[in-house]
Amino acid sequence: MLTVLLILIPLITGLLTFGLKGSGPKVLGLVSSLASLAVVAGALVQFQHAPEALQLSVPWIPQLGARFQVGLDGMGAMLCLLTAIAFLLVFITIYNRNYERAGSFYGLMLLSQAGLVGVFTAYDAMLFYVFWELALIPVYFLCSMWGGEKRIPVTFKFFIYTFTGSLLMLVGIIYLYLQSPDRSFSYAAFTNLNLPAQEQSWLFWLLFVAFAIKMPIFPFHTWQPDTYEQSPTPVTMILSGVMVKMGLFGIVRWLLPVLPQGAYMWSDVAIILSVIGIIYASCIAIVQTDIKRLIAYSSIAHIGLMSAAIFAHNDQSLQGLQVQMFNHGINIIGLWIVVEIIQQRLNIKNMEEMGGIATYAPRMAIFLVIIALANIALPLTNGFIGEFLMFSGLFQYNAWVMAVAGLGIILAAVYTLNMVQKVIFGQSNTLTSTFTDLQNTELVALSLIVIVILFLGFYPKPILELVNSTSQMLLANIVK
Amino acid sequence: MNALISTALSGVVMMFAGLFIQKKQHIKYFAIAVLLVSFVANLLEIGTVQTGTHTLYNMIEVSRFSILFNAVILGATLLYFMLSGSEFEKVGEHVADYFALIFFILSGIMLATSFSNLLMLFLAIEIISIPQYILAGADKNNLKSNEASLKYFLMGSFSTGILLMGITLIYGAAGTFNVNELGLGSGDVHPLSISGIMLLIFALSFKVSAVPFHFWTPDVYDGSPTVFTSFMATVVKAGGFIAFLRLFHVSFTGGALSGHWLLVLALIAAGTLLLGNLTAVFQQSVKRMLAYSSIAQAGFMLLAVIALNETATQGIVLYAAAYSVATIGMFAVLMKVKDYTFEGFNGLARKEPLLALAATVFLFSLAGIPLTAGFFAKYFVLAAAVQQGQLLWLVILAVVCAAISIYYYFRVVMAMYFKTGEPEVEPFSPAFKAVLVIAVIIVIALGVYPGLLLHFIA
Numbered sequence: 023m024l025t026v027l028l029i030l031i032p033l034i035t036g037l038l039t040f041g042l043k044g045s046g047p048k049v050l051g052l053v054s055s056l057a058s059l060a061v062v063a064g065a066l067v068q069f070q071h072a073p074e075a076l077q078l079s080v081p082w083i084p085q086l087g088a089r090f091q092v093g094l095d096g097m098g099a100m101l102c103l104l105t106a107i108a109f110l111l112v113f114i115t116i117y118n119r120n121y122e123r124a125g126s127f128y129g130l131m132l133l134s135q136a137g138l139v140g141v142f143t144a145y146d147a148m149l150f151y152v153f154w155e156l157a158l159i160p161v162y163f164l165c166s167m168w169g170g171e172k173r174i175p176v177t178f179k180f181f182i183y184t185f186t187g188s189l190l191m192l193v194g195i196i197y198l199y200l201q202s203p204d205r206s207f208s209y210a211a212f213t214n215l216n217l218p219a220q221e222q223s224w225l226f227w228l229l230f231v232a233f234a235i236k237m238p239i240f241p242f243h244t245w246q247p248d249t250y251e252q253s254p255t256p257v258t259m260i261l262s263g264v265m266v267k268m269g270l271f272g273i274v275r276w277l278l279p280v281l282p283q284g285a286y287m288w289s290d291v292a293i294i295l296s297v298i299g300i301i302y303a304s305c306i307a308i309v310q311t312d313i314k315r316l317i318a319y320s321s322i323a324h325i326g327l328m329s330a331a332i333f334a335h336n337d338q339s340l341q342g343l344q345v346q347m348f349n350h351g352i353n354i355i356g357l358w359i360v361v362e363i364i365q366q367r368l369n370i371k372n373m374e375e376m377g378g379i380a381t382y383a384p385r386m387a388i389f390l391v392i393i394a395l396a397n398i399a400l401p402l403t404n405g406f407i408g409e410f411l412m413f414s415g416l417f418q419y420n421a422w423v424m425a426v427a428g429l430g431i432i433l434a435a436v437y438t439l440n441m442v443q444k445v446i447f448g449q450s451n452t453l454t455s456t457f458t459d460l461q462n463t464e465l466v467a468l469s470l471i472v473i474v475i476l477f478l479g480f481y482p483k484p485i486l487e488l489v490n491s492t493s494q495m496l497l498a499n500i501v502k
Numbered sequence: 503m504n505a506l507i508s509t510a511l512s513g514v515v516m517m518f519a520g521l522f523i524q525k526k527q528h529i530k531y532f533a534i535a536v537l538l539v540s541f542v543a544n545l546l547e548i549g550t551v552q553t554g555t556h557t558l559y560n561m562i563e564v565s566r567f568s569i570l571f572n573a574v575i576l577g578a579t580l581l582y583f584m585l586s587g588s589e590f591e592k593v594g595e596h597v598a599d600y601f602a603l604i605f606f607i608l609s610g611i612m613l614a615t616s617f618s619n620l621l622m623l624f625l626a627i628e629i630i631s632i633p634q635y636i637l638a639g640a641d642k643n644n645l646k647s648n649e650a651s652l653k654y655f656l657m658g659s660f661s662t663g664i665l666l667m668g669i670t671l672i673y674g675a676a677g678t679f680n681v682n683e684l685g686l687g688s689g690d691v692h693p694l695s696i697s698g699i700m701l702l703i704f705a706l707s708f709k710v711s712a713v714p715f716h717f718w719t720p721d722v723y724d725g726s727p728t729v730f731t732s733f734m735a736t737v738v739k740a741g742g743f744i745a746f747l748r749l750f751h752v753s754f755t756g757g758a759l760s761g762h763w764l765l766v767l768a769l770i771a772a773g774t775l776l777l778g779n780l781t782a783v784f785q786q787s788v789k790r791m792l793a794y795s796s797i798a799q800a801g802f803m804l805l806a807v808i809a810l811n812e813t814a815t816q817g818i819v820l821y822a823a824a825y826s827v828a829t830i831g832m833f834a835v836l837m838k839v840k841d842y843t844f845e846g847f848n849g850l851a852r853k854e855p856l857l858a859l860a861a862t863v864f865l866f867s868l869a870g871i872p873l874t875a876g877f878f879a880k881y882f883v884l885a886a887a888v889q890q891g892q893l894l895w896l897v898i899l900a901v902v903c904a905a906i907s908i909y910y911y912f913r914v915v916m917a918m919y920f921k922t923g924e925p926e927v928e929p930f931s932p933a934f935k936a937v938l939v940i941a942v943i944i945v946i947a948l949g950v951y952p953g954l955l956l957h958f959i960a
Contacts, residue, residue, distance in 0.1 A: 083878075085816065085956040155872040166920045174920050178912065186905040193901055196885045 024065045025076050025092045028102055028139050031058050032109075036132030040125050047128035048117055054132055055110040058139075062099070062106045066488075069099050077145075079208075087199075087206040088148040092140075097274060097344050097492040100485065101142040101267055104351045107474075108263045109135050112256045114467040115359050119366070127168060134160040134260065141268050147195045147207040150276070151188070157265065158184055161257060170252040180249040183242070187232035194228030198280065213279045213499065222284030229277050230292070236269030237325045239292075240299030250318035251371075255362040258314070262321045263355040267347050270325070273332050274343070274492070279499040289333035293419070296333070297427050299326035304433035308440070312371050313364070316441055317357050320397065323430055324350050330427055331412040337497055339415020344489035346408030349396070349478060353405060356393035356471040360386065363464055364445070367457055373441065378450025383459040387446045389468040394442045396475045398435045404478035407486075503556070503564055505544035505572045506612040512536045513605035520598025530587035533601040537583060540608070541576040544569060560680055561619045568615040570958045571744055571819055575611050578737050578826035579604070581944075584937045585834035589729040593640050600640060603633035604733060611741030615748070620669045620679040623745060627665060627709060630741055631658050634734055638726040650725030657718045661708035668701030681749065687756030699754055699763050703770070706749075710742040710800050713773035723793035731789070732833030735796040740822035743800075747807045747818050755810055767808050768896050775801035775903040782910045789842045791910050792832060795868060798907060799825055802883050805900060808893065809886035816956055817882030823955060824875035824948060828867040831941045834934075835861045840926040847914055848923025857927070858918040860938045865911040867945045870904055875948035880904065 035054035039047045068075055077093035094102065109131070121127045137157030144150035158181070165177035195207070202211040217225070235242045250258050278285050285292075303322035310316040328346055331339040363386060364379070365371065380387035392403070399405035409431070416424040460468065478485060516533060523529050548569050550556055555565040583601075590597045610629030617623045635658060639651025669679075675695035676684040686695040708715040723731045754763065778798030785791040803821055806814040835857055839846050851858035867876035887897045917923075948954060 083951070083953050083956075085953060152872040152877075159866075159871065163919070166916065174916055178909075178916070181912070182905060182908055185908055186902070189901040189904055190898075192881070193884065193888065193897055196881070196888045200885070200889050 023075075023078065024061055024068060025094055025143050026078055027061050028058065028065065028143065029092070029136055031061065032132040032139065033136035036129050036136060039129035039132060042125045042128075047124040048113065051113045051128040051132065052110075052117065055106065055113050055135075058135070059106040059110055062103050065094060066099055066103065069094060069096075069488075079145075082146075082149070086148065087204065089146050089206075089208060090149060091146040091208060092143040092149070093145050094143060095492050095495070096489040097271065097347075098142045100344060100348055100488050101264075101271060102139055104267070104348050105135060105138050105142065105264050107470075108260060108351060108355055111355055111359065111467050111470060112259050114463050114470075115362060116256050117463045118461060121168065123167075127164065130160040130164050131256070131260070134164070134265075138260075138264055138268070142271060145209040147199065147209070147212060147276070149207070151192060151195060154188060154191075154268065154272075155185075157268065158188075161261065161265065164257045165249065165253040168254040168257070172248070173252045176245075176248040176252045180245040183235050183245045184232075187235035187242075190228045191232035194225050197225060197228075209275075212276070215280065217281070217283075219283045219287070222281040223287055226277070226281050226284030226288050229281070230273070230288070233269040233272040233277065234295075234329075236272070237266050237329060238269070238322065239326065239329050240295055240302055240322070243299065243303070243322050246322060247315050247318040250321070251312065251314045255314075255358055255365060259355045259358040259362075262318070262358065263351040266321065266325055267351060270328055270332065270343070270347055273329070274340070274496065278332070278496055282499060285333065286335065289335065292333045293330045293423055296326045296330035297423060299323070300330070300427055300430040301433070304430055304437065307437040308433065310437075311374050313361055313373050313376075313441065313445065314371050316373070316437060317354065317361065320434065320437060321350075321354055323434065324354075327409065327412060327427055327430060330423070331415055334412075334415045334419035335497075336415050336418050337493060338411045338418070340493035340496055341486065341489065342408045342411025342413075342415060344492065345482060345485055346405070346412060348485055349404040349408050349475075352471055352474050353393055353396045356389070356468065356475070357397065359464070359467055359471070360390050360393065363460070368453055370453070373444040375451070376445045376454055377448035378446070378454050379457050380446040381450060382455060382457040383446075385460050385465070386468070389460075389472055390446055391442060392472050392475060393468075394438045396479070397438050399431060402476075402479045404475045404482070406479060407482040503558065503562065503616075504547045505540055505569075505576065506562075506609055506616070508540040508543045509576075509605050509609040509612055512540055513602045513609060516598055516602035516605055518598075519601075520596065523598070526591045526597050527588075529597050529601065530583065530590065533587065533605075534580065534583050536605075537576065537580055541573065541580060544572045544576060557618065561622050562613070562616050563618040564616050566958070567815065567819075570955075571615045571822065572612055574819060574823045574826070574955075575608065575615075575737055575740060578740075578823065578830060579608060579733075581827060581937065581941055582733060582737065582830045585830060585934065585941070586729050586732060586837065588934075589727075589837055593727045593729060594642060600637065600730075603637055606633045607733075607738060607741075611737070611744070614741050614745040617745070617748070618681050620672065620681060623681075623749060624666060624669060626745060627706075627742075628662060630738060631662065631709070634658075634738065637730040637734070638722055640730060641727045644725075646725040647727060650722045653718055653725075654722045657708070661705045661715070664701050664708075665705035668698045668705060671695070671698030671701065674698070681753045684753045685756075686754065687759035691759055691762060695759075696762050700766065702749070703763060703767060706742065706746045707770055710739055710746060710803070711797050712770050712800055712804060713777045713797070714770075716774070716777070716797050719797055720790060720793045723796070724787075724790050728789060728833060728837050731793070732830055732837075735792065735833075736826040736829045739796060739800065740826055743803045743807070743818060743822065747814070750807055751810055751815070760810060764808060764892070767804065768893060771801050771804035771808060772896055772899055773801075774798070774804060775900055779903040779906040783906065785910070786844065787842045788836055788844060788847065788914060791844075791914075792829065792836070795907065795910065796829065798903065799868070801903070802880060802900060805883045805887045805893075805896065808896075809883070809890040811886055811889055813882055813889055814886035817879065817886050820875070820882055820948070820952060820955060821879040824867055824879040824945070827941055827944055828864040828874075828876060831864040831938065831945075832861060832868070834938065835864070838928050838930055840928065844913055844917050845923065846925055847917040848921040848925060850918040850925045850927070852922075853925055854927055856935060856938070857930075860942050861918065862915050863942045863945055865914055867949070869908050869911040873946065873949045875945045875952070877949055878952040
């Protein structure tokens with residue numbers, strides 16, 4: 023029941039928000055995201071004691087055998103938690119902003135939250151597909167209506183890319199559905215298919231392309247930097263913090279267990295693409311002057327490591343991947359909040375024009391440094407444990423792959439520290455000397471992030487335990 | 503049977519209604535009332551075909567499926583009358599006659615859903631076609647409308663000749679007109695039957711505007727009064743498809759027979775998908791875009807004809823409903839906007855939020871976005887084609903084309919929501935608004951729960 027509530031809260035409040043005016047939308051948005059977080063907390067408690075109570079399955083389209091089947095496993099619960107935290111952080115950060123047509127803005131945001139939670143909880147492939155699209159459409163409108171100058175062509179490209187991928191996935195789902203003995207879309211039926219290796223081999227690509235575009239993995243990434251740059255920053259937070267996890271989640275939840283042999287056959291190719299992505303995106307990030315594009319490319323590099331870890335097929339890499347899914351979400355949202363604050367005050371994105379902000383906004387500078395260190399995955403920050411596990415998993419897979427991917431950490435240090443230096447240190451100019459330090463809401467949002475960063479840096483056990491069951495289940499499936 | 507009789511009678515009644523009803527407004531209400539009678543009469547018959555079919559002189563057979571399809575057709579027409587009925591008055595003087603012609607077309611479609619004899623098929627196709635030639639030229643003083651009518655008539659009668667020739671050849675091979683007893687697939691396939699089937703494919707492809715028999719479509723759709731284009735591109739096209747699907751599913755399967763025509767039809771479908779979608783991309787007028795989109799959508803419906811299975815039959819019902827409602831709605835919105843170019847839609851969301859929202863839902867449905875009826879329509883025909891087994895290449899092509907279609911459907915959405923402008927909008931009544939909302943609800947309801955319609959086939 024709690025699982026359904028998780029989808030319903032943002033869905034209903036989202037639809038309501040469209041009709042509200044004045045400060046109604048932002049209040050309702052905040053209330054709704056707090057409620058979501060509370061429900062996730064309840065679900066997490068229930069997950070410890072009686073996880074089966076979180077499952078629900080009722081007939082939806084009997085003619086097809088599609089059911090409204092939702093539930094939570096460790097990874098799903100972790101991602102729902104991330105989604106709830108992300109939306110809360112976004113709504114806190116932008117609480118003092120006044121958006122044009124705020125009702126529609128908050129309404130679309132909440133609808134995309136409903137879609138995201140739906141994706142993370144669906145245990146029926148048809149339902150999964152519907153939520154997958156539902157999460158995309160509000161974001162398309164958000165970017166196109168509130169984005170930067172080139173928003174319309176850029177988001178259109180984004181939409182066509184992801185929609186094409188989704189349609190290919192749909193063909194794959196239809197094919198799998200027709201192979202299932204009782205004509206059902208359920209997760210259980212799909213994972214028990216045991217298709218011949220040759221069929222798995224081409225089905226793999228139908229599904230993989232959809233997920234790869236969403237993440238994005240090289241060479242399917244070309245929509246991403248433009249979209250991150252042009253989207254309004256709150257939307258970019260959701261895109262990069264939560265939405266890219268849809269692709270990773272899709273692979274872990276649907277691709278690996280359903281097509282284990284296909285995934286095994288193509289794991290070399292997938293890992294090589296991912297590692298190319300890490301190095302390529304890191305190198306481009308180093309030469310960026312636009313802060314939004316820099317973070318966008320840094321995100322491609324991080325996601326590349328995570329997707330490589332998926333295909334390393336061992337306990338440590340899968341465990342590390344899931345932990346990093348959460349932590350990457352937190353860290354990158356932190357970076358975007360800083361960007362949003364800078365843009366709000368100075369309205370610039372070019373790092374060459376920034377500098378010396380630390381003098382005028384010491385509190386923000388501290389937060390930025392901590393978040394940046396977490397982005398490099400320094401020990402005692404939350405990023406460390408995930409990356410350590412992933413690298414150790416990759417090492418077991420192939421030492422050379424790990425060595426090349428490991429360069430990514432060094433490159434990450436280069437571009438991240440470079441960014442910190444250009445933005446907050448150095449000479450101030452007439453523009454940056456007007457910079458004012460954090461407001462209350464911004465302070466709250468950044469403090470929350472830094473608390474999570476430090477807490478999980480010291481004590482990552484809760485999140486490791488949460489996702490442990492999922493990786494055990496996966497490994498059992500892959501070996502089978 | 504009820505539906506066939508009542509629509510034919512309604513046509514005759516409507517012809518005389520013009521004499522007795524003075525106010526043009528009232529003609530529309532009268533037509534809606536008469537259509538409602540047909541709709542109910544059609545549904546009443548469902549009791550008699552609870553099990554199996556009801557056959558009449560080996561000419562007509564009424565089944566559950568045909569009644570359901572009739573209901574979809576009549577329901578879509580009802581929506582069309584309510585949304586666009588008042589536009590009839592703007593076309594010309596003879597409003598009652600236009601309604602009468604539409605009722606005749608409907609009776610042709612009712613025949614197409616229930617023929618069991620090739621002669622009845624021929625009659626059905628002709629009854630559907632001839633009133634359309636007149637409707638296309640209804641705007642008598644407009645040269646483009648005249649051209650559309652003449653072009654349609656010439657090409658249409660030519661294709662009718664081909665249809666007749668095909669039927670003759672089939673008769674030569676089978677010795678009967680009864681579609682259930684042709685038995686062309688048993689034993690060696692006779693060359694006459696293959697050539698007959700090919701001619702039928704060509705003739706019916708013309709009627710549903712499949713490539714390469716589509717050349718009349720953009721000109722006719724563009725030249726005809728918009729209100730009639732809306733009808734021709736939706737209900738009439740669905741009627742053509744049901745004839746196509748029934749004939750090929752019932753008569754031209756069995757043995758090795760389907761192997762002889764499957765590839766031809768698959769190539770026609772592929773061409774239709776590609777050309778329809780690619781050409782629609784380059785259109786500057788929304789009306790022409792919708793004309794090409796109707797070709798593209800025909801390509802999807804052809805997948806159902808090719809697939810030859812139960813899923814395809816369900817799919818065609820859902821597709822006809824989803825496509826008709828969305829396109830009729832889209833045309834209704836189009837007729838309220840004075841400028842038919844994409845720029846004419848700029849800023850519509852600010853000026854007329856409801857109109858823009860409705861148009862967005864209709865376009866989403868046409869593009870096949872989940873939670874709209876069009877998604878499940880596309881899903882069913884794609885599933886049917888995957889199930890068929892040999893056509894995976896066509897499915898992938900269809901999917902790529904669906905992605906292309908996003909481009910031109912979303913151009914309208916982008917114009918309405920993301921661009922600024924001062925669109926000129928004709929005033930519309932609260933009743934129009936209400937019906938538009940109903941259409942939106944139908945589209946979304948079928949998208950969330952397609953069982954509403956499929957429930958009746960089972």
